[in-house]
Amino acid sequence: MRVLEADLTYSNGAFQSGIGVEIDDASGTIKRVGPVSELGGERFRLRGRALLPGFVNAHSHSFQRIIRGRTQWRPLRSAPSDFWSWRDEMYAAALTLTADDIYDVARLCFLEMLLAGTTTVGEFHYLQRDESGTTYVDPLELHKCVLQAATDVGIRMVLLNCAYVTGGVGAQLRWTQRRFNTPELDVYLRNCEELKAVVTRYAHATMGVAPHSVRAVPREWLKPVAEWARSAGVPVHMHIAEQLAEVESCAAAYGMRPIELLAAEGVLDSRVTAIHATHTSAHEVALLARARAFVCACPTTERDLGDGFLPASSLHAANVRVTIGSDSQAVIDPLEDMRLIEYHERLRRMERVVLGSATNEKVTIAPTLLKMGSAHGAASLQINGGAIEAGREADLITMDLDDITLSGATRDTLDAFITLSAPATCIKDVWVAGRQVVADRQHKNAADITMRYRKVGERVW
Numbered sequence: 001m002r003v004l005e006a007d008l009t010y011s012n013g014a015f016q017s018g019i020g021v022e023i024d025d026a027s028g029t030i031k032r033v034g035p036v037s038e039l040g041g042e043r044f045r046l047r048g049r050a051l052l053p054g055f056v057n058a059h060s061h062s063f064q065r066i067i068r069g070r071t072q073w074r075p076l077r078s079a080p081s082d083f084w085s086w087r088d089e090m091y092a093a094a095l096t097l098t099a100d101d102i103y104d105v106a107r108l109c110f111l112e113m114l115l116a117g118t119t120t121v122g123e124f125h126y127l128q129r130d131e132s133g134t135t136y137v138d139p140l141e142l143h144k145c146v147l148q149a150a151t152d153v154g155i156r157m158v159l160l161n162c163a164y165v166t167g168g169v170g171a172q173l174r175w176t177q178r179r180f181n182t183p184e185l186d187v188y189l190r191n192c193e194e195l196k197a198v199v200t201r202y203a204h205a206t207m208g209v210a211p212h213s214v215r216a217v218p219r220e221w222l223k224p225v226a227e228w229a230r231s232a233g234v235p236v237h238m239h240i241a242e243q244l245a246e247v248e249s250c251a252a253a254y255g256m257r258p259i260e261l262l263a264a265e266g267v268l269d270s271r272v273t274a275i276h277a278t279h280t281s282a283h284e285v286a287l288l289a290r291a292r293a294f295v296c297a298c299p300t301t302e303r304d305l306g307d308g309f310l311p312a313s314s315l316h317a318a319n320v321r322v323t324i325g326s327d328s329q330a331v332i333d334p335l336e337d338m339r340l341i342e343y344h345e346r347l348r349r350m351e352r353v354v355l356g357s358a359t360n361e362k363v364t365i366a367p368t369l370l371k372m373g374s375a376h377g378a379a380s381l382q383i384n385g386g387a388i389e390a391g392r393e394a395d396l397i398t399m400d401l402d403d404i405t406l407s408g409a410t411r412d413t414l415d416a417f418i419t420l421s422a423p424a425t426c427i428k429d430v431w432v433a434g435r436q437v438v439a440d441r442q443h444k445n446a447a448d449i450t451m452r453y454r455k456v457g458e459r460v461w
């Protein structure tokens with residue numbers, strides 16, 4: 001047993017002083033939270049630091065970290081750059097990476113996440129085949145690369161196994177999409193079954209399913225994939241309505257919008273997380289709310305790609321739980337993703353304090369944003385984390401109260417300082433399942449991870 005005692009600890013929706021967190025080392029979970037005098041075990045005093053639940057990144061494609069900074073231009077005489085032209089560049093990168101490269105890029109990506117306070121990543125994994133489009137001898141070869149990367153870096157992972165069948169609604173897969181190809185439903189479900197057993201061999205890994213989108217998965221796949229997830233007790237994540245063209249092609253083919261299609265197929269329930277949900281109608285927001293489904297916003301990616309704004313006010317009013325994701329890895333900073341959800345609404349509506357919750361005659365933002373950053377992501381990925389409570393996973397981070405950006409913060413204002421102003425460089429320590437993986441901003445394998453990542457970057461570009 002160990003007891004972590006910080007100056008301030010975020011528990012039950014507020015920062016509190018004088019309390020400790022007792023960790024059960026055998027299970028990696030929080031045993032008790034309360035006054036230090038009532039807790040047992042070796043005591044670790046975290047002076048000048050605040051303790052919070054680690055952040056949950058519910059939507060990541062780790063290999064896309066390799067294109068950061070390389071797509072921020074366009075040919076002088078081309079049509080305007082957008083999601084679709086970015087996607088062509090992303091495909092080009094995806095086609096160059098070997099299995100070893102995918103491991104090295106994932107390690108760097110997960111290291112950056114840990115340093116930014118992310119303790120769980122939902123990895124939406126759609127690289128299935130080799131560079132030529134041929135199935136590996138082991139169909140889970142690349143899944144194992146990212147699982148090993150997560151294990152070696154020390155981050156918790158929910159590996160979301162992607163189904164990718166078509167190149168658009170009713171369209172053939174394009175040659176540039178050959179690495180993603182999962183053409184047969186029974187083979188895909190068999191791989192899911194095998195993956196469910198495989199993840200148990202990795203520390204802190206579980207799995208889920210990810211029918212890529214209505215663009216990439218035929219309607220008739222939705223029900224059997226969701227039914228498999230229900231029987232296996234795992235989450236279902238799906239890109240939904242990131243682009244207007246997707247909504248339009250869905251409506252043209254099926255006579256309904258993407259979330260309406262999920263509802264019509266009987267697959268929209270509390271296991272489902274709609275990634276992006278940028279272009280959703282009021283009717284679709286109501287469907288999400290009724291199903292207790294989640295939305296994963298990825299605002300640092302959505303602003304990079306010019307996708308549009310999340311209908312955050314409507315989702316908030318309907319009590320739809322929103323989570324965050326780093327998606328394309330244009331930026332890896334959960335604090336930035338959280339705050340953009342609020343700040344984008346302020347810019348759109350020309351008002352302040354939009355997504356708040358009421359306590360003691362005040363409407364405040366920070367508790368809502370912290371739930372998006374931790375508790376909602378954990379629930380979406382079906383892990384028992386996201387809060388400092390007895391019985392939860394001991395996935396924890398500290399913030400440096402001596403950092404200049406937090407100067408002037410009090411117990412009552414620290415949550416607002418963190419969620420709406422502070423940079424991720426304030427994060428000092430990280431524990432996953434009770435094991436410290438970042439201490440004073442240092443990770444023991446950082447030099448090797450960055451050196452190998454640089455070599456991949458030099459070779460593929």
Ligand SMILES: [Zn+2]
Pocket residue numbers: 059061124239275327328
């Ligand atoms: Zn995505």
